[in-house]
Amino acid sequence: MDQTRFYDEAYSEADPAAARGYGEWRALGARTKADHVVALLERGGVRPRRLVEIGCGTGSLLGELAARAVAPALEGFDLSPAAIDIARGQGLTGVRFRAFDGGRVPAEDGAYDVAVLSHVLEHVPDPGALLAEAARLASWVVVEVPLEDNRSAARPAKRAEAARIGHIQFFDRSAVRALCAGAGLAVRAELTDPLARAHQSFGATGTRARARAAVKAGVRRAAWRVSPRAAERAFTVHYACLARSRS
Ligand SMILES: C[S@@+](CC[C@H](N)C(=O)[O-])C[C@H]1O[C@@H](n2cnc3c(N)ncnc32)[C@H](O)[C@@H]1O
Numbered sequence: 639m640d641q642t643r644f645y646d647e648a649y650s651e652a653d654p655a656a657a658r659g660y661g662e663w664r665a666l667g668a669r670t671k672a673d674h675v676v677a678l679l680e681r682g683g684v685r686p687r688r689l690v691e692i693g694c695g696t697g698s699l700l701g702e703l704a705a706r707a708v709a710p711a712l713e714g715f716d717l718s719p720a721a722i723d724i725a726r727g728q729g730l731t732g733v734r735f736r737a738f739d740g741g742r743v744p745a746e747d748g749a750y751d752v753a754v755l756s757h758v759l760e761h762v763p764d765p766g767a768l769l770a771e772a773a774r775l776a777s778w779v780v781v782e783v784p785l786e787d788n789r790s791a792a793r794p795a796k797r798a799e800a801a802r803i804g805h806i807q808f809f810d811r812s813a814v815r816a817l818c819a820g821a822g823l824a825v826r827a828e829l830t831d832p833l834a835r836a837h838q839s840f841g842a843t844g845t846r847a848r849a850r851a852a853v854k855a856g857v858r859r860a861a862w863r864v865s866p867r868a869a870e871r872a873f874t875v876h877y878a879c880l881a882r883s884r885s
Pocket of ligand 1: 641645667671692693694695696698699715716717718720739740741755756757758761762768812
């Protein structure tokens with residue numbers, strides 16, 4: 639199946655209950671992702687006037703960034719027209735959304751101060767090309783991906799789940815850094831996040847499942863605090879970086 643159809647079908651969820659649950663999941667994710675974008679921009683001393691998100695999905699991250707007044711002008715592009723329809727339907731003030739071909743964003747070189755690629759590069763066949771496109775559009779690029787080149791994520795059930803949601807790349811930190819370097823970007827700040835209990839326990843039903851999720855979140859966070867690098871090799875953490883174009 640081609641990429642556009644895959645995501646259009648994913649965003650045209652027929653089951654309203656499932657769609658509602660997915661919406662809550664996206665809202666939870668958006669808050670955490672926005673925390674990361676804001677933290678990295680602060681660390682780089684970057685105050686954007688124009689920010690673009692490539693692969694914005696239904697716009698939940700841009701909505702969160704708009705609510706926090708991260709930039710006066712925000713734009714989102716996505717491969718999926720269905721996602722863009724949902725994003726526009728949210729009526730977010732000061733945010734524009736457009737579908738595009740997934741390769742070239744219809745905007746001039748340097749049209750933005752910051753380009754964000756959040757949980758997109760693991761979905762694309764040529765992540766280096768999309769990252770170079772982000773670097774063409776803005777001198778600062780924020781990238782966030784799950785680091786899935788680890789022992790836990792290599793288990794067949796985890797790989798199958800990742801494939802179901804469209805992951806076709808499985809990065810570790812050095813692979814993301816190498817992609818940045820290949821796109822002419824120098825990494826200036828980075829962070830990892832083992833994800834809070836709310837993420838681990840989302841969708842867990844029943845006391846036992848919720849308790850298991852809470853223990854898992856606690857153990858992972860403790861392991862990550864002791865040794866972030868060892869944690870990355872053992873289980874999935876989210877990695878985000880702020881990179882500056884060398885040109
Ligand atoms: C997991 S969602 C992330 C949405 C949003 N960035 C966020 O963090 O909540 C991945 C998105 O990437 C989009 N996508 C996949 N391939 C793409 C491409 N080549 N260019 C732009 N978007 C793409 C999908 O349509 C989907 O909306």
